[in-house]
Amino acid sequence: MWTMSTPRTAARKTRGTYHHGHLRQALVDEAVRTIGRSGVDALTLRGVGAALGVSRTALYRHFADKDALLAVVAREGFVALKATLDAARTRCADLDGQLTDMGTAYVRFALDNQAHYLVMFGSFLERCQDAPELMADATAAFQALVAMIVDLQQAGRVRADDPLLLSRFVWASVHGIALLAINGQLGPDRSAGVALYAACAPRIRAALE
Amino acid sequence: MWTMSTPRTAARKTRGTYHHGHLRQALVDEAVRTIGRSGVDALTLRGVGAALGVSRTALYRHFADKDALLAVVAREGFVALKATLDAARTRCADLDGQLTDMGTAYVRFALDNQAHYLVMFGSFLERCQDAPELMADATAAFQALVAMIVDLQQAGRVRADDPLLLSRFVWASVHGIALLAINGQLGPDRSAGVALYAACAPRIRAALE
DNA sequence: ACCTGAACACCGTTCAAGT
DNA sequence: ACCTGAACACCGTTCAAGT
Numbered sequence: 128m129w130t131m132s133t134p135r136t137a138a139r140k141t142r143g144t145y146h147h148g149h150l151r152q153a154l155v156d157e158a159v160r161t162i163g164r165s166g167v168d169a170l171t172l173r174g175v176g177a178a179l180g181v182s183r184t185a186l187y188r189h190f191a192d193k194d195a196l197l198a199v200v201a202r203e204g205f206v207a208l209k210a211t212l213d214a215a216r217t218r219c220a221d222l223d224g225q226l227t228d229m230g231t232a233y234v235r236f237a238l239d240n241q242a243h244y245l246v247m248f249g250s251f252l253e254r255c256q257d258a259p260e261l262m263a264d265a266t267a268a269f270q271a272l273v274a275m276i277v278d279l280q281q282a283g284r285v286r287a288d289d290p291l292l293l294s295r296f297v298w299a300s301v302h303g304i305a306l307l308a309i310n311g312q313l314g315p316d317r318s319a320g321v322a323l324y325a326a327c328a329p330r331i332r333a334a335l336e
Numbered sequence: 337m338w339t340m341s342t343p344r345t346a347a348r349k350t351r352g353t354y355h356h357g358h359l360r361q362a363l364v365d366e367a368v369r370t371i372g373r374s375g376v377d378a379l380t381l382r383g384v385g386a387a388l389g390v391s392r393t394a395l396y397r398h399f400a401d402k403d404a405l406l407a408v409v410a411r412e413g414f415v416a417l418k419a420t421l422d423a424a425r426t427r428c429a430d431l432d433g434q435l436t437d438m439g440t441a442y443v444r445f446a447l448d449n450q451a452h453y454l455v456m457f458g459s460f461l462e463r464c465q466d467a468p469e470l471m472a473d474a475t476a477a478f479q480a481l482v483a484m485i486v487d488l489q490q491a492g493r494v495r496a497d498d499p500l501l502l503s504r505f506v507w508a509s510v511h512g513i514a515l516l517a518i519n520g521q522l523g524p525d526r527s528a529g530v531a532l533y534a535a536c537a538p539r540i541r542a543a544l545e
Numbered sequence: 546a547c548c549t550g551a552a553c554a555c556c557g558t559t560c561a562a563g564t
Numbered sequence: 565a566c567c568t569g570a571a572c573a574c575c576g577t578t579c580a581a582g583t
Contacts (some may be wrong), residue, residue, distance in 0.1 A: 150566085166462035172557065182568050184558080193557065250459050252519050253375035265521070296509070296536045299516055303508030306515065310461045312474070313504070327505045334543035359547085381576065391549050393577080402576065 151189040153179055155199055162200075163242035167249055172196075197251045198261055204243030205264035211236045212271040222279050227328045229275055230301050234324045237305035238317060244309065248302070272298060276335075285335045293335060300331055360398040362388055364408055371409075372451035376458055381405075406460045407470055413452030414473035420445045421480040431488050436537045438484055439510050443533045446514035447526060453518065457511070481507060485544075494544045502544060509540055 157175045172193055173183040190196045215232035216225045237244040247265070255261065273294045279285035285293065301324065307313050308320025366384045381402055382392040399405045424441035425434045446453040456474070464470065482503045488494035494502065510533065516522050517529025 167459050168463070171555090173555090184560095184569085185567060187558075188566060245459065248515065248519060250376050250454065254377070292532070292535050293539070295513075295516070295522070295532055296539050299512030299532075299536070300505070300509045301512075302516065303510070303512030304504075306457065307504070307508055307511065310457065323501070323504055323508075326501050327508070330502070330505050330543040333545070334539040336542070380574090382574090393550085393579095394548060396577075397547060 150179070150181065150185065154186055154189060154196065155203065158196055158200055159242045162245065167197075167245055167251065170197075194251070194254055197246055198255060198258055200243060200246045201251070202261055202264045204240065204247040205261070205268045207240070207243070208233070208236055208247075209264075209268040209271050212268065216275065222282055222284060223332065226275055226279065226332070229272065230297070230324055230328055230331065231321065233301045234305050234308070234320050238308060238320055241309055244305065248306070269294070269298065279335070296334065297331060300327065359388070359390065359394065363395055363398060363405065364412065367405055367409055368451045371454065376406075376454055376460065379406075403460070403463055406455055407464060407467055409452060409455045410460070411470055411473045413449065413456040414470070414477045416449070416452070417442070417445055417456075418473075418477040418480055421477065425484065431491055431493060432541065435484055435488065435541070438481065439506070439533055439537055439540065440530065442510045443514050443517070443529050447517060447529050450518055453514065457515070478503070478507065488544070505543065506540060509536065 154175055157178050158170055161170050161174060161178070170193075172186050176183040176185055186196070190199070211232050212229055215229040219225050219228055273290055276285060276290045276294045276297070280287060280290060304320055304324050304327065308317075308323065313319035313323060363384055366387050367379055370379050370383060370387070379402075381395050385392040385394055395405065399408070420441050421438055424438040428434050428437055482499055485494060485499045485503045485506070489496060489499060513529055513533050513536065517526075517532065522528035522532060
């Protein structure tokens with residue numbers, strides 16, 4: 128499956144050159160790499176700068192502050208999540224298969240992109256409750272699920288309850304599974320989340336009938 | 337319902353006295369109060385000390401470091417959560433009613449004790465993956481749910497799947513609902529989580545049949 | 546035992562100055 | 565435009581010293 132980790136080569140500045148060239152994206156990528164390796168709390172702007180061979184204040188040419196950098200990471204995550212969920216619908220002609228694939232894709236995305244996922248739903252949210260673009264990206268990703276539920280309802284395969292409600296139920300379930308897996312509450316094995324979702328998918332399906 | 341916020345009066349040291357008296361618990365309570373007001377990232381040991389009229393290093397007589405203080409907050413949370421879940425089973429004679437009450441109690445606990453809940457399941461976990469007492473308390477709370485599912489199975493009211501699996505499914509659902517509510521993803525209203533659970537309870541129940 | 550103040554090695558952020 | 569170094573107001577943590 129598609130992940131965002133493809134271009135994650137260290138984009139260090141070549142010594143002696145004045146301009147970095149692609150500093151903005153390099154800062155975001157390095158932040159994601161640090162968070163993925165050591166957690167959100169281990170992220171320091173000075174460390175990011177040092178890893179890229181750049182002054183600790185160079186970052187402020189591209190981001191207002193640390194939260195602005197994290198907000199970009201979160202937005203990048205929501206955009207990629209939406210793309211992942213939409214792509215999951217193209218593999219299977221059967222609507223029921225699409226729902227299961229979408230759930231699998233969601234949990235896999237969370238595990239393959241833990242750094243993004245932790246920023247998207249982590250403590251950083253407390254400080255930026257009113258960031259309209261961020262909320263818009265998050266909503267857009269969620270709408271991929273709502274559309275799936277609506278299609279299933281129109282095909283008569285899901286009960287005629289409020290689609291927003293049913294979507295939130297499914298979202299809460301896969302979100303909970305993803306977080307329990309990331310936090311190690313399902314055991315040390317990385318793939319425990321995918322396995323748990325596979326076992327839960329028929330239960331979720333039954334709940335929607 | 338029972339919450340932990342009952343004795344949350346400011347336990348400031350009376351000026352001039354040398355010993356605080358109950359400094360350890362006062363430190364924990366002040367940490368919880370700060371987190372509840374401003375988020376986990378806003379917690380500083382110096383701030384906690386200042387709020388209690390105590391030196392910034394007094395804390396180290398009771399806790400090895402900041403993570404040790406957070407671990408106590410998390411353990412306190414898991415113990416209280418277990419008590420809340422167990423208590424939810426005493427109000428209703430009907431097993432199905434008990435399951436629904438337990439789910440309601442879980443979501444309500446998370447919303448009424450956001451500070452504890454965020455520490456119990458937040459980014460702090462990344463740094464203390466192997467804290468055996470903490471894991472034991474967390475497991476004990478989870479076992480209250482497993483016992484509920486087993487009782488329902490023995491009464492023939494829940495399908496005969498692996499009870500651990502079914503318990504994790506229910507846990508993931510209520511955990512997801514609680515976190516979405518706390519993070520404001522269900523709207524600004526505080527009680528949105530409780531309302532969403534109330535609507536989801538029949539869906540969860542149907543999934544277990 | 547419990548508390549204190551000074552000290553150390555870190556942070557995020559600002560700002561005048563360089564190219 | 566983009567980058568730098570010094571500076572400021574913070575952190576967590578340690579430690580010798582006080583009661």
